[in-house]
Amino acid sequence: MPHALISGASIAGPALAHQLHTLGWRVTVVERAERLRDEGQNVDIRGTGREVVRRMGLEGALLGAGTGELGVRFLDGRGGTVAEFPAGEGDSDGMTAELEILRGELSRILYEATADSTDYRFGEQIADLVDHDDHVTATLASGEEIDADVVVVAEGTRSRTRDLVVPQADLVELGLYIAYLTIPRTADDDRWWRWMHTVGTRGVGLRPDNRGTTRAMLSFLSDVRGVEALDRESQVLLLRRTFADVGWETPRVLAALDDAPMYLDAVAQAKLDRWSSGRRVLLGDAAWSAGPFGTGTSLAFTGSWVLAGELADGTDVPAALRRYEQVMRPFVDRAQDVKPAMLRAMNPRTAAGHALRRGAFKVAAGVMDRFGGLLSRFSPAAAVIDLPTYRGLPAA
Numbered sequence: 354m355p356h357a358l359i360s361g362a363s364i365a366g367p368a369l370a371h372q373l374h375t376l377g378w379r380v381t382v383v384e385r386a387e388r389l390r391d392e393g394q395n396v397d398i399r400g401t402g403r404e405v406v407r408r409m410g411l412e413g414a415l416l417g418a419g420t421g422e423l424g425v426r427f428l429d430g431r432g433g434t435v436a437e438f439p440a441g442e443g444d445s446d447g448m449t450a451e452l453e454i455l456r457g458e459l460s461r462i463l464y465e466a467t468a469d470s471t472d473y474r475f476g477e478q479i480a481d482l483v484d485h486d487d488h489v490t491a492t493l494a495s496g497e498e499i500d501a502d503v504v505v506v507a508e509g510t511r512s513r514t515r516d517l518v519v520p521q522a523d524l525v526e527l528g529l530y531i532a533y534l535t536i537p538r539t540a541d542d543d544r545w546w547r548w549m550h551t552v553g554t555r556g557v558g559l560r561p562d563n564r565g566t567t568r569a570m571l572s573f574l575s576d577v578r579g580v581e582a583l584d585r586e587s588q589v590l591l592l593r594r595t596f597a598d599v600g601w602e603t604p605r606v607l608a609a610l611d612d613a614p615m616y617l618d619a620v621a622q623a624k625l626d627r628w629s630s631g632r633r634v635l636l637g638d639a640a641w642s643a644g645p646f647g648t649g650t651s652l653a654f655t656g657s658w659v660l661a662g663e664l665a666d667g668t669d670v671p672a673a674l675r676r677y678e679q680v681m682r683p684f685v686d687r688a689q690d691v692k693p694a695m696l697r698a699m700n701p702r703t704a705a706g707h708a709l710r711r712g713a714f715k716v717a718a719g720v721m722d723r724f725g726g727l728l729s730r731f732s733p734a735a736a737v738i739d740l741p742t743y744r745g746l747p748a749a
Protein backbone atom coordinates (compact mmCIF):
# COMPACT_ATOMS: atom_id res chain seq x y z
CA MET A 354 0.00 0.00 0.00
CA PRO A 355 1.63 3.34 -1.00
CA HIS A 356 2.17 5.83 1.83
CA ALA A 357 1.84 9.64 1.75
CA LEU A 358 3.23 11.99 4.37
CA ILE A 359 1.36 15.32 4.37
CA SER A 360 2.43 18.39 6.35
CA GLY A 361 -0.43 20.75 7.34
CA ALA A 362 -3.90 19.89 8.66
CA SER A 363 -6.03 22.84 7.56
CA ILE A 364 -7.92 22.42 4.27
CA ALA A 365 -5.60 21.14 1.51
CA GLY A 366 -3.91 18.51 3.72
CA PRO A 367 -7.05 16.76 5.06
CA ALA A 368 -8.75 17.04 1.63
CA LEU A 369 -5.82 15.20 0.04
CA ALA A 370 -5.89 12.63 2.87
CA HIS A 371 -9.54 11.99 1.98
CA GLN A 372 -8.87 11.48 -1.75
CA LEU A 373 -5.77 9.32 -1.19
CA HIS A 374 -7.61 7.09 1.28
CA THR A 375 -10.34 6.59 -1.35
CA LEU A 376 -7.57 5.42 -3.70
CA GLY A 377 -6.23 2.92 -1.16
CA TRP A 378 -3.24 4.88 0.15
CA ARG A 379 -2.01 4.99 3.74
CA VAL A 380 -1.75 8.59 4.94
CA THR A 381 0.11 10.33 7.79
CA VAL A 382 -0.53 14.05 8.45
CA VAL A 383 1.73 16.17 10.67
CA GLU A 384 0.46 19.54 11.93
CA ARG A 385 2.67 22.04 13.73
CA ALA A 386 -0.16 23.35 15.94
CA GLU A 387 -0.95 21.35 19.08
CA ARG A 388 -4.55 20.87 17.94
CA LEU A 389 -6.76 21.55 14.94
CA ARG A 390 -6.78 25.33 14.39
CA ASP A 391 -10.11 27.08 14.77
CA GLU A 392 -9.24 30.67 13.79
CA GLY A 393 -10.25 32.53 10.66
CA GLN A 394 -13.46 33.60 9.04
CA ASN A 395 -15.73 32.73 6.19
CA VAL A 396 -14.22 30.97 3.18
CA ASP A 397 -16.09 30.31 -0.07
CA ILE A 398 -16.23 27.02 -1.89
CA ARG A 399 -17.04 27.65 -5.52
CA GLY A 400 -16.99 26.17 -8.98
CA THR A 401 -14.69 23.20 -9.30
CA GLY A 402 -13.98 23.22 -5.57
CA ARG A 403 -17.72 22.79 -5.00
CA GLU A 404 -17.76 19.91 -7.49
CA VAL A 405 -14.92 18.24 -5.55
CA VAL A 406 -16.75 18.42 -2.19
CA ARG A 407 -19.85 17.04 -3.94
CA ARG A 408 -17.83 14.06 -5.24
CA MET A 409 -16.29 13.62 -1.78
CA GLY A 410 -19.83 13.22 -0.42
CA LEU A 411 -19.43 16.21 1.90
CA GLU A 412 -21.57 18.87 0.20
CA GLY A 413 -24.62 18.32 2.43
CA ALA A 414 -22.58 18.48 5.65
CA LEU A 415 -20.84 21.66 4.50
CA LEU A 416 -24.05 23.39 3.41
CA GLY A 417 -25.57 22.44 6.79
CA ALA A 418 -22.64 24.08 8.57
CA GLY A 419 -22.72 27.25 6.44
CA THR A 420 -22.76 30.74 7.94
CA GLY A 421 -26.16 31.68 6.45
CA GLU A 422 -24.81 35.02 5.26
CA LEU A 423 -27.45 36.82 3.15
CA GLY A 424 -25.03 38.90 1.11
CA VAL A 425 -22.64 41.83 1.34
CA ARG A 426 -23.59 45.44 2.06
CA PHE A 427 -20.93 48.08 1.33
CA LEU A 428 -21.07 51.06 3.69
CA ASP A 429 -19.59 54.56 3.61
CA GLY A 430 -17.38 55.92 6.40
CA ARG A 431 -20.42 56.72 8.55
CA GLY A 432 -22.12 53.38 8.11
CA GLY A 433 -24.63 54.44 5.42
CA THR A 434 -25.38 51.81 2.75
CA VAL A 435 -23.67 52.44 -0.62
CA ALA A 436 -24.67 49.21 -2.38
CA GLU A 437 -25.68 45.67 -1.57
CA PHE A 438 -25.15 42.34 -3.32
CA PRO A 439 -27.25 39.34 -2.24
CA ALA A 440 -25.61 35.95 -1.81
CA GLY A 441 -25.22 33.88 -4.99
CA GLU A 442 -27.17 30.79 -5.91
CA GLY A 443 -25.57 27.66 -7.32
CA ASP A 444 -21.91 26.79 -7.52
CA SER A 445 -20.20 30.04 -8.39
CA ASP A 446 -22.27 33.22 -8.25
CA GLY A 447 -22.12 36.16 -5.90
CA MET A 448 -19.58 37.91 -3.66
CA THR A 449 -21.06 35.82 -0.87
CA ALA A 450 -21.05 32.29 -2.29
CA GLU A 451 -23.89 29.86 -1.71
CA LEU A 452 -21.40 27.60 0.09
CA GLU A 453 -19.84 29.96 2.61
CA ILE A 454 -18.45 28.35 5.76
CA LEU A 455 -16.13 29.25 8.63
CA ARG A 456 -12.63 28.01 7.90
CA GLY A 457 -12.46 26.32 11.30
CA GLU A 458 -15.76 24.48 10.71
CA LEU A 459 -14.57 23.32 7.30
CA SER A 460 -11.28 22.09 8.71
CA ARG A 461 -13.10 20.25 11.52
CA ILE A 462 -15.49 18.51 9.09
CA LEU A 463 -12.58 17.42 6.89
CA TYR A 464 -10.65 16.20 9.92
CA GLU A 465 -13.62 14.22 11.24
CA ALA A 466 -14.19 12.68 7.80
CA THR A 467 -10.58 11.44 7.71
CA ALA A 468 -9.65 10.87 11.38
CA ASP A 469 -10.37 7.13 11.27
CA SER A 470 -8.38 6.49 8.11
CA THR A 471 -5.47 8.91 8.67
CA ASP A 472 -2.66 8.96 11.21
CA TYR A 473 -2.77 12.59 12.44
CA ARG A 474 0.19 13.88 14.50
CA PHE A 475 -0.41 17.28 16.12
CA GLY A 476 2.40 19.37 17.60
CA GLU A 477 4.76 17.78 15.08
CA GLN A 478 6.61 18.91 11.96
CA ILE A 479 9.10 17.80 9.35
CA ALA A 480 12.72 18.66 10.20
CA ASP A 481 14.49 17.05 7.24
CA LEU A 482 13.92 14.97 4.11
CA VAL A 483 16.29 12.49 2.47
CA ASP A 484 15.56 11.04 -0.99
CA HIS A 485 16.09 7.39 -1.91
CA ASP A 486 15.41 5.67 -5.24
CA ASP A 487 11.90 4.55 -4.37
CA HIS A 488 10.93 6.59 -1.28
CA VAL A 489 11.70 9.61 0.88
CA THR A 490 12.71 9.42 4.56
CA ALA A 491 11.34 12.27 6.65
CA THR A 492 12.86 13.07 10.02
CA LEU A 493 10.28 14.73 12.26
CA ALA A 494 11.11 17.36 14.91
CA SER A 495 10.59 14.68 17.57
CA GLY A 496 13.35 12.63 15.94
CA GLU A 497 11.04 9.95 14.55
CA GLU A 498 11.79 8.80 10.99
CA ILE A 499 8.96 8.10 8.51
CA ASP A 500 9.34 6.55 5.06
CA ALA A 501 6.87 7.72 2.41
CA ASP A 502 6.31 7.32 -1.34
CA VAL A 503 5.46 11.01 -1.54
CA VAL A 504 5.84 13.99 0.83
CA VAL A 505 3.26 16.75 0.41
CA VAL A 506 3.79 20.18 1.97
CA ALA A 507 0.39 21.85 2.53
CA GLU A 508 1.48 24.37 5.14
CA GLY A 509 -0.12 27.54 3.78
CA THR A 510 1.35 30.76 2.42
CA ARG A 511 4.16 31.12 4.96
CA SER A 512 5.25 27.49 4.90
CA ARG A 513 8.79 26.93 6.14
CA THR A 514 9.17 23.37 4.92
CA ARG A 515 8.53 24.71 1.38
CA ASP A 516 12.29 25.29 1.23
CA LEU A 517 12.78 21.50 1.30
CA VAL A 518 10.81 21.28 -1.97
CA VAL A 519 11.63 24.52 -3.75
CA PRO A 520 14.57 26.32 -2.09
CA GLN A 521 14.44 30.09 -1.55
CA ALA A 522 10.96 30.65 -2.89
CA ASP A 523 10.10 34.34 -2.51
CA LEU A 524 6.63 35.58 -1.64
CA VAL A 525 5.12 38.57 -3.43
CA GLU A 526 3.81 40.83 -0.65
CA LEU A 527 0.72 42.78 -1.73
CA GLY A 528 0.91 45.31 1.13
CA LEU A 529 -2.57 44.47 2.45
CA TYR A 530 -2.94 43.50 6.12
CA ILE A 531 -6.09 41.86 7.42
CA ALA A 532 -6.84 41.08 11.08
CA TYR A 533 -9.64 38.54 11.55
CA LEU A 534 -11.37 38.52 14.96
CA THR A 535 -14.21 36.71 16.66
CA ILE A 536 -16.23 39.14 18.82
CA PRO A 537 -19.46 38.98 20.85
CA ARG A 538 -22.63 39.33 18.78
CA THR A 539 -24.96 42.28 19.50
CA ALA A 540 -28.66 42.72 18.70
CA ASP A 541 -27.78 45.00 15.74
CA ASP A 542 -25.69 42.33 14.01
CA ASP A 543 -27.86 40.92 11.23
CA ARG A 544 -27.16 38.17 8.71
CA TRP A 545 -25.49 40.51 6.22
CA TRP A 546 -21.79 41.05 5.77
CA ARG A 547 -21.47 44.76 6.50
CA TRP A 548 -18.27 46.22 5.10
CA MET A 549 -17.24 49.80 5.70
CA HIS A 550 -14.33 51.54 3.99
CA THR A 551 -12.87 54.88 4.89
CA VAL A 552 -9.94 57.19 4.11
CA GLY A 553 -6.40 55.96 4.72
CA THR A 554 -7.08 52.62 2.97
CA ARG A 555 -8.87 51.32 6.07
CA GLY A 556 -11.71 48.80 6.06
CA VAL A 557 -13.85 47.34 8.84
CA GLY A 558 -16.12 44.34 8.26
CA LEU A 559 -18.67 42.49 10.37
CA ARG A 560 -19.94 39.09 9.25
CA PRO A 561 -22.46 36.69 10.76
CA ASP A 562 -21.41 33.20 11.78
CA ASN A 563 -23.31 30.10 12.84
CA ARG A 564 -21.67 29.97 16.28
CA GLY A 565 -23.53 32.82 18.04
CA THR A 566 -20.63 35.25 17.57
CA THR A 567 -19.70 37.86 14.96
CA ARG A 568 -16.61 37.77 12.76
CA ALA A 569 -14.86 41.14 12.50
CA MET A 570 -12.21 42.20 10.05
CA LEU A 571 -9.81 45.19 10.13
CA SER A 572 -7.79 45.84 6.97
CA PHE A 573 -5.34 48.43 5.70
CA LEU A 574 -2.70 48.88 3.02
CA SER A 575 0.86 49.69 4.08
CA ASP A 576 4.37 49.81 2.67
CA VAL A 577 5.65 48.66 6.07
CA ARG A 578 6.47 44.94 6.06
CA GLY A 579 6.48 42.41 8.88
CA VAL A 580 3.38 43.35 10.91
CA GLU A 581 2.27 39.71 10.79
CA ALA A 582 5.49 38.71 12.57
CA LEU A 583 4.97 41.08 15.54
CA ASP A 584 3.75 39.66 18.83
CA ARG A 585 0.06 40.00 19.60
CA GLU A 586 0.49 42.93 22.00
CA SER A 587 2.28 44.98 19.34
CA GLN A 588 -0.30 44.07 16.69
CA VAL A 589 -3.13 45.18 18.98
CA LEU A 590 -1.38 48.49 19.72
CA LEU A 591 -0.84 49.09 16.01
CA LEU A 592 -4.47 48.29 15.13
CA ARG A 593 -5.78 50.56 17.91
CA ARG A 594 -3.64 53.49 16.74
CA THR A 595 -4.40 52.91 13.05
CA PHE A 596 -8.18 52.75 13.53
CA ALA A 597 -8.47 55.23 16.45
CA ASP A 598 -10.42 57.87 14.50
CA VAL A 599 -12.65 55.49 12.52
CA GLY A 600 -16.38 55.60 13.32
CA TRP A 601 -19.33 53.23 12.86
CA GLU A 602 -18.83 49.96 14.82
CA THR A 603 -15.04 50.31 14.92
CA PRO A 604 -14.72 51.29 18.63
CA ARG A 605 -16.57 48.08 19.50
CA VAL A 606 -14.13 45.99 17.47
CA LEU A 607 -11.12 47.78 18.97
CA ALA A 608 -12.52 47.26 22.48
CA ALA A 609 -12.72 43.51 21.82
CA LEU A 610 -9.08 43.30 20.75
CA ASP A 611 -7.81 42.39 24.23
CA ASP A 612 -9.62 39.06 24.44
CA ALA A 613 -10.88 38.20 20.94
CA PRO A 614 -9.36 35.24 19.09
CA MET A 615 -7.37 36.94 16.31
CA TYR A 616 -5.45 35.94 13.22
CA LEU A 617 -3.49 38.69 11.44
CA ASP A 618 -2.34 38.01 7.92
CA ALA A 619 -0.13 39.96 5.52
CA VAL A 620 -1.62 39.18 2.15
CA ALA A 621 1.04 37.63 -0.07
CA GLN A 622 1.18 35.45 -3.15
CA ALA A 623 3.45 32.46 -3.68
CA LYS A 624 4.62 32.59 -7.29
CA LEU A 625 6.91 29.62 -7.81
CA ASP A 626 8.60 28.28 -10.95
CA ARG A 627 7.78 24.71 -9.94
CA TRP A 628 5.86 22.90 -7.24
CA SER A 629 7.69 19.62 -6.99
CA SER A 630 11.11 18.07 -6.80
CA GLY A 631 11.38 14.29 -7.13
CA ARG A 632 8.89 12.82 -4.64
CA ARG A 633 8.38 16.11 -2.75
CA VAL A 634 5.49 18.40 -3.71
CA LEU A 635 3.64 21.55 -2.63
CA LEU A 636 -0.15 21.78 -2.40
CA GLY A 637 -2.65 24.57 -1.63
CA ASP A 638 -1.53 28.02 -0.47
CA ALA A 639 2.03 26.72 0.07
CA ALA A 640 2.26 26.21 -3.70
CA TRP A 641 0.14 28.99 -5.14
CA SER A 642 -1.35 31.30 -2.53
CA ALA A 643 -3.29 33.95 -4.45
CA GLY A 644 -4.53 35.98 -1.46
CA PRO A 645 -7.93 35.97 0.29
CA PHE A 646 -9.93 36.88 -2.79
CA GLY A 647 -12.28 33.91 -2.91
CA THR A 648 -10.07 31.32 -4.61
CA GLY A 649 -7.79 29.76 -1.93
CA THR A 650 -10.13 27.12 -0.56
CA SER A 651 -11.64 26.13 -3.91
CA LEU A 652 -8.17 25.73 -5.41
CA ALA A 653 -7.05 23.70 -2.38
CA PHE A 654 -9.88 21.23 -2.99
CA THR A 655 -9.27 21.10 -6.73
CA GLY A 656 -5.53 20.67 -6.24
CA SER A 657 -6.08 17.82 -3.78
CA TRP A 658 -8.28 16.07 -6.34
CA VAL A 659 -5.84 16.47 -9.22
CA LEU A 660 -2.81 15.51 -7.12
CA ALA A 661 -4.50 12.37 -5.80
CA GLY A 662 -5.86 11.47 -9.23
CA GLU A 663 -2.46 11.77 -10.88
CA LEU A 664 -0.79 9.78 -8.08
CA ALA A 665 -3.55 7.15 -8.13
CA ASP A 666 -1.58 3.95 -8.66
CA GLY A 667 1.58 5.06 -6.86
CA THR A 668 3.91 4.32 -9.79
CA ASP A 669 6.32 6.93 -11.18
CA VAL A 670 5.58 9.52 -8.52
CA PRO A 671 7.83 12.27 -9.95
CA ALA A 672 6.01 12.08 -13.32
CA ALA A 673 2.62 12.22 -11.56
CA LEU A 674 3.72 15.35 -9.69
CA ARG A 675 4.72 17.02 -12.96
CA ARG A 676 1.33 16.18 -14.53
CA TYR A 677 -0.46 17.62 -11.48
CA GLU A 678 1.36 20.89 -12.03
CA GLN A 679 0.51 20.92 -15.75
CA VAL A 680 -3.21 20.54 -14.99
CA MET A 681 -3.33 23.13 -12.20
CA ARG A 682 -0.94 25.79 -13.48
CA PRO A 683 -3.22 27.69 -15.94
CA PHE A 684 -5.94 28.06 -13.34
CA VAL A 685 -3.56 29.17 -10.63
CA ASP A 686 -2.07 31.79 -12.99
CA ARG A 687 -5.56 33.13 -13.48
CA ALA A 688 -6.37 33.22 -9.76
CA GLN A 689 -3.13 35.08 -9.06
CA ASP A 690 -3.97 37.86 -11.49
CA VAL A 691 -4.55 40.44 -8.75
CA LYS A 692 -3.21 43.88 -9.69
CA PRO A 693 -1.83 46.21 -6.97
CA ALA A 694 -3.78 49.02 -8.73
CA MET A 695 -7.00 47.10 -8.14
CA LEU A 696 -6.20 46.77 -4.43
CA ARG A 697 -5.55 50.51 -4.23
CA ALA A 698 -8.83 51.29 -6.04
CA MET A 699 -10.73 49.03 -3.64
CA ASN A 700 -9.03 50.63 -0.61
CA PRO A 701 -8.66 54.34 -1.43
CA ARG A 702 -6.48 56.65 0.62
CA THR A 703 -8.35 59.91 -0.09
CA ALA A 704 -11.94 61.19 0.16
CA ALA A 705 -11.96 61.70 -3.63
CA GLY A 706 -10.97 58.07 -4.14
CA HIS A 707 -13.83 56.99 -1.90
CA ALA A 708 -16.33 59.09 -3.89
CA LEU A 709 -15.20 57.29 -7.08
CA ARG A 710 -15.42 53.92 -5.38
CA ARG A 711 -18.94 54.59 -4.09
CA GLY A 712 -20.03 55.58 -7.61
CA ALA A 713 -18.59 52.37 -9.06
CA PHE A 714 -20.35 50.21 -6.47
CA LYS A 715 -23.70 51.93 -7.09
CA VAL A 716 -23.39 51.27 -10.82
CA ALA A 717 -22.43 47.63 -10.18
CA ALA A 718 -25.39 47.11 -7.83
CA GLY A 719 -27.73 48.66 -10.45
CA VAL A 720 -26.41 46.35 -13.16
CA MET A 721 -26.83 43.39 -10.81
CA ASP A 722 -30.41 44.41 -10.06
CA ARG A 723 -31.34 44.76 -13.71
CA PHE A 724 -29.33 42.02 -15.36
CA GLY A 725 -29.25 39.41 -12.63
CA GLY A 726 -26.51 36.90 -13.29
CA LEU A 727 -24.42 39.19 -15.49
CA LEU A 728 -21.93 39.90 -12.71
CA SER A 729 -21.39 36.20 -12.12
CA ARG A 730 -19.11 36.38 -15.17
CA PHE A 731 -16.71 38.21 -12.89
CA SER A 732 -16.71 35.48 -10.26
CA PRO A 733 -13.24 34.23 -9.31
CA ALA A 734 -11.12 31.98 -11.46
CA ALA A 735 -11.75 28.98 -9.21
CA ALA A 736 -15.15 28.77 -10.84
CA VAL A 737 -13.96 27.85 -14.29
CA ILE A 738 -11.74 24.78 -13.97
CA ASP A 739 -12.79 21.59 -15.75
CA LEU A 740 -12.43 18.87 -13.15
CA PRO A 741 -10.64 15.83 -14.60
CA THR A 742 -12.11 12.38 -14.04
CA TYR A 743 -9.72 9.83 -12.51
CA ARG A 744 -10.04 6.09 -12.17
CA GLY A 745 -10.64 5.23 -8.52
CA LEU A 746 -12.12 8.61 -7.61
CA PRO A 747 -15.91 9.19 -7.79
CA ALA A 748 -17.16 10.60 -11.12
CA ALA A 749 -19.74 13.38 -11.42
Ligand SMILES: Cc1cc2nc3c(=O)[nH]c(=O)nc-3n(C[C@H](O)[C@H](O)[C@H](O)COP(=O)(O)OP(=O)(O)OC[C@H]3O[C@@H](n4cnc5c(N)ncnc54)[C@H](O)[C@@H]3O)c2cc1C
Nearest residue numbers: 361363364365384385393394478508509637638645649650
Ligand atom coordinates in the same frame (compact mmCIF):
# COMPACT_ATOMS: atom_id res chain seq x y z
C1 LIG B 1 -5.62 29.96 11.15
C2 LIG B 1 -6.01 30.30 9.73
C3 LIG B 1 -7.03 31.22 9.49
C4 LIG B 1 -7.40 31.54 8.17
N1 LIG B 1 -8.41 32.44 7.98
C5 LIG B 1 -8.80 32.74 6.73
C6 LIG B 1 -9.88 33.66 6.50
O1 LIG B 1 -10.48 34.18 7.41
N2 LIG B 1 -10.24 33.93 5.20
C7 LIG B 1 -9.58 33.35 4.16
O2 LIG B 1 -9.95 33.62 3.01
N3 LIG B 1 -8.57 32.48 4.34
C8 LIG B 1 -8.16 32.17 5.60
N4 LIG B 1 -7.11 31.28 5.80
C9 LIG B 1 -6.45 30.70 4.61
C10 LIG B 1 -7.26 29.56 3.99
O3 LIG B 1 -7.44 28.53 4.92
C11 LIG B 1 -6.49 29.06 2.77
O4 LIG B 1 -6.38 30.13 1.82
C12 LIG B 1 -7.10 27.93 1.98
O5 LIG B 1 -8.13 27.27 2.61
C13 LIG B 1 -6.03 26.91 1.55
O6 LIG B 1 -5.66 26.18 2.70
P1 LIG B 1 -4.29 25.40 2.91
O7 LIG B 1 -4.67 24.15 3.64
O8 LIG B 1 -3.52 25.32 1.66
O9 LIG B 1 -3.42 26.36 3.87
P2 LIG B 1 -3.76 26.96 5.31
O10 LIG B 1 -5.21 27.06 5.54
O11 LIG B 1 -2.94 28.19 5.46
O12 LIG B 1 -3.22 25.83 6.34
C14 LIG B 1 -1.86 25.50 6.54
C15 LIG B 1 -1.75 24.56 7.73
O13 LIG B 1 -0.38 24.12 7.85
C16 LIG B 1 0.02 24.25 9.21
N5 LIG B 1 1.47 24.46 9.23
C17 LIG B 1 2.17 25.59 8.96
N6 LIG B 1 3.47 25.36 9.05
C18 LIG B 1 3.64 24.05 9.36
C19 LIG B 1 4.77 23.22 9.57
N7 LIG B 1 6.03 23.69 9.46
N8 LIG B 1 4.57 21.91 9.86
C20 LIG B 1 3.30 21.41 9.98
N9 LIG B 1 2.19 22.17 9.79
C21 LIG B 1 2.36 23.47 9.48
C22 LIG B 1 -0.77 25.43 9.72
O14 LIG B 1 -0.86 25.44 11.14
C23 LIG B 1 -2.12 25.19 9.06
O15 LIG B 1 -2.92 24.31 9.81
C24 LIG B 1 -6.72 30.92 7.08
C25 LIG B 1 -5.69 30.00 7.33
C26 LIG B 1 -5.34 29.66 8.64
C27 LIG B 1 -4.23 28.66 8.90
